[in-house]
Amino acid sequence: MLLNSYTLEFARLSCGSKAQQLDLIAHLDQDISEVIPYLNSVLEGFQYTKAPRSVSFKLNGKLVVIHPREICVNAPDDQSEGEKIIKWLREKINDTWERRGEIQPRFESAPKPKVLEILRLLPKTNCGECGRSTCMVFASHVSEGGTDPDDCQQLDGEQKTKLARYLGQFQFES
């Protein structure tokens, strides 16, 4: 077993949450660096960094970032949901580690939506109703997969469809 134990903490972090929401951080008691490229394949990560290693992916609409000694879950609905996600991830990490001989590790990110292309499709009023200070900040979070585009209440039907079509080309929207 690669990951055995961890402690949980709710805090305001930088993994894309709205200002009023808390993220869940699991502080890992074991270093899981070696499994991260395999998780990038198994979990269809959309962002991978080499140094330090990390992988980001979406789970039930939440952004999850896995680091060697920490897992960050973007704004779970409540403590129970956050705990379930981390428990599921621990099983997935250990199963992936056990099966690593059959898995092709992936050392790169999936193609990512462009911030300026997302911004072009937003209302650009900087109204702040989405919890971000500007549409540019919102576009940046959407590009990273940390924000649901539906959080922009001002998007009208046609622009919403266009944005969904654009984002639909990228892995993190699945």
Ligand code: SF4
């Ligand atoms: S709600 Fe929409 S229009 Fe308003 S700041 Fe956020 S992204 Fe921009």
